Amino acid sequence: MSLEQAQKEIQQLTEKINYHNDLYYQKSRSEISDQEFDGLLAKLNQLEQAHPQLKQADSPTQRVGGAITKEFATVYHQYPMLSLGNTYSEEELRDFDGRVAKGLDGDAYEYFCELKFDGVSISLIYENGILVKGVTRGDGVRGDDVTTNVRTIRNIPLKLKGKGYPANFEVRGEIFMPKEVFAQLNKEREDIGEERYANARNTASGTVKMQDSGEVAKRKLDCFVYSLLGTETDTHEDGIKLLETWGFNVSPTYKKCKDINGVLEYIHQWEMKRLELPLETDGAVIKVNNKEQQDRLGFTAKSPRWAISYKYKAQSLSTRLNGITYQVGRTGAVTPVAELEPIFLAGTTVKRASLHNANEIARLDLRIGDYVFVEKGGEIIPKVTAVDKDKRDAKSQPVVYIDKCPECNTPLIRFEGEANHYCPNITGCPVQIKGRVEHFIQRKAMDIDSLGERTIDQMYQLGLVKSPADLYDLKKEDVLKLDGYKDKSVKNLLDGIQKSKETPFESVLFAIGIRYVGKTVAEKLARYFKTIDNIAAATVEGLLAAPEVGEKIAQSVYQFFQNAENQKEITRLKQAGLQFESTAKEPEKESDTLGNKSFVISGVFERYERDQLQDIILKNGGRVLSGVSGKLDYLLAGDNMGPSKREKAEKLGVKIITEQEFEELLKGHSL
Ligand SMILES: NC(=O)c1ccc[n+]([C@@H]2O[C@H](COP(=O)([O-])OP(=O)(O)OC[C@H]3O[C@@H](n4cnc5c(N)ncnc54)[C@H](O)[C@@H]3O)[C@@H](O)[C@H]2O)c1
Numbered sequence: 001m002s003l004e005q006a007q008k009e010i011q012q013l014t015e016k017i018n019y020h021n022d023l024y025y026q027k028s029r030s031e032i033s034d035q036e037f038d039g040l041l042a043k044l045n046q047l048e049q050a051h052p053q054l055k056q057a058d059s060p061t062q063r064v065g066g067a068i069t070k071e072f073a074t075v076y077h078q079y080p081m082l083s084l085g086n087t088y089s090e091e092e093l094r095d096f097d098g099r100v101a102k103g104l105d106g107d108a109y110e111y112f113c114e115l116k117f118d119g120v121s122i123s124l125i126y127e128n129g130i131l132v133k134g135v136t137r138g139d140g141v142r143g144d145d146v147t148t149n150v151r152t153i154r155n156i157p158l159k160l161k162g163k164g165y166p167a168n169f170e171v172r173g174e175i176f177m178p179k180e181v182f183a184q185l186n187k188e189r190e191d192i193g194e195e196r197y198a199n200a201r202n203t204a205s206g207t208v209k210m211q212d213s214g215e216v217a218k219r220k221l222d223c224f225v226y227s228l229l230g231t232e233t234d235t236h237e238d239g240i241k242l243l244e245t246w247g248f249n250v251s252p253t254y255k256k257c258k259d260i261n262g263v264l265e266y267i268h269q270w271e272m273k274r275l276e277l278p279l280e281t282d283g284a285v286i287k288v289n290n291k292e293q294q295d296r297l298g299f300t301a302k303s304p305r306w307a308i309s310y311k312y313k314a315q316s317l318s319t320r321l322n323g324i325t326y327q328v329g330r331t332g333a334v335t336p337v338a339e340l341e342p343i344f345l346a347g348t349t350v351k352r353a354s355l356h357n358a359n360e361i362a363r364l365d366l367r368i369g370d371y372v373f374v375e376k377g378g379e380i381i382p383k384v385t386a387v388d389k390d391k392r393d394a395k396s397q398p399v400v401y402i403d404k405c406p407e408c409n410t411p412l413i414r415f416e417g418e419a420n421h422y423c424p425n426i427t428g429c430p431v432q433i434k435g436r437v438e439h440f441i442q443r444k445a446m447d448i449d450s451l452g453e454r455t456i457d458q459m460y461q462l463g464l465v466k467s468p469a470d471l472y473d474l475k476k477e478d479v480l481k482l483d484g485y486k487d488k489s490v491k492n493l494l495d496g497i498q499k500s501k502e503t504p505f506e507s508v509l510f511a512i513g514i515r516y517v518g519k520t521v522a523e524k525l526a527r528y529f530k531t532i533d534n535i536a537a538a539t540v541e542g543l544l545a546a547p548e549v550g551e552k553i554a555q556s557v558y559q560f561f562q563n564a565e566n567q568k569e570i571t572r573l574k575q576a577g578l579q580f581e582s583t584a585k586e587p588e589k590e591s592d593t594l595g596n597k598s599f600v601i602s603g604v605f606e607r608y609e610r611d612q613l614q615d616i617i618l619k620n621g622g623r624v625l626s627g628v629s630g631k632l633d634y635l636l637a638g639d640n641m642g643p644s645k646r647e648k649a650e651k652l653g654v655k656i657i658t659e660q661e662f663e664e665l666l667k668g669h670s671l
């Protein structure tokens, strides 16, 4: 390769890698697999080795991939947070062992093996046994201060157990989203018509950087810690043992190995077993155990020389695509599913894989009868990654995506900017009707647990229930028509429906199934607007003024109430006696202390939720606005407030006040 060619290739690879790094670390998304990404990086590395004069100081091979964001305060790490060298091959692992042996001049050494947890790394700082800071890795030198979010993670001790911990020390760990939590979250997203999140790692990473720590708490993140810093221990293992005694959550999957053969055994032992763990893992991390030896081996610019990660290749097998079926969800979204010749893959038999949408089918260039590669990476749901073109039947034809609903034969539509096709027959499509009733009765909504999927299906077949409002018209003789219903079970069912009329407004608002309105948004809307009539009368602009409501939700809510069918349904539900007004008391006016002054509340507060602050301001004669403008009196600023808001306030000369200063104002003091 000519120097010129090499230079061009290095430049292209660098751009590509930077693009994917930005996507991965800043936007918590990936467009290519980790293995592909690592392939690009390895190739760049190779080129730089061959042409050292072309290596840029800021090459992605030389630095940690992340960066800090604008949304959080920046914290400099006391010890840099580095990356890990990685390999997918046992041979390279033996090379690593060779380098360690050489670096230690023939001294004896042992390894400490851990699994590589697939989440987002975190640095935890403790002072006198109290958690004082949680910081992301960022660019390795400095990270984002996400302490308020970290505090919501149950498994991260706020206060340590036991004794003997130093006054100041740091712990490193991995925050992750357990598989089950992730699956549940996606189920909830599907239920309100949101797109599914792609994987648990990216979701964990996105969650850690959310602005609303109340929302973070609901996401049920978890954390394993794997390293103790700022403490004198002889070995890494000693550090792990101390962490355990102080109440930290350490995964019991670690093992000390006396040599590289022991390491390989560990790797083999966990290759399949790790799939049964409640979290995703993508490899093993091998560390030289002795700290003094670690110091002797030292670091490169990007990673320690005394550790390496061995990444498991995602298992991929080829099988025949027998057909494509189409599923319709509650919101009418159509999902194509690959029907596969069954194969045994990574511990289970795989028969089906989601194809997501028409774009994905086109991207893969699928044809029925093709042999396709199926992969089960970290995720539970298998995916089709490519077509084995060599095995393609020359006469096969590209898949033609369906244009009618498989359930009700209505022509499908596609909204601009959305990948999915939809069945627009909201009131006539059986799956959508039943789905709406199922959504309505679920625990987080009306909580009618005497009803289930099978009963709903039968009620629909018998023409008894075609919308949630029909439930409230059910008579004893109707229910008796259902299979297996006798006097007692009929009473149970009807009592359950009757009792649901007491369900509070915010749950009813969630239950009626407005697209994109999940439980949290329903709560915010109910609190802000107080009654369904206020919501129904609100303009898009009015809706946007409510907390947590963005353009997408505002449009969806607005459209929902414009629809005549929906209006009719709401009227019937009102007549049935459901709660359509918030019973949360109007904050009673307590004083006029705040003298009609206006406030914008931003960031996270130590002693109050944002909603609480809003109430206090209203109760004491102030006003709450949503955006910073020249007319604003005070910007009430908590932790993690976006710097852009602060900048704007400063520029416009708006007074920025803290929680403590706000309390002064409340006492009637002037600032
Ligand atoms: N698909 C994409 O577009 C894309 C883009 C960028 C990065 N990536 C992936 O991310 C990787 C690079 O990420 P990285 O720089 O964070 O390094 P890394 O993931 O290879 O390794 C370092 C990290 O491993 C984690 N870790 C988990 N368990 C650990 C344990 N027991 N001990 C020590 N550390 C442990 C820590 O968070 C640490 O920061 C690449 O290998 C690539 O696979 C993918």
Ligand SMILES: [Zn+2]
Binding pocket: 328, 405, 406, 407, 408, 409, 410, 423, 424, 425, 429, 430
């Ligand atoms: Zn349909």
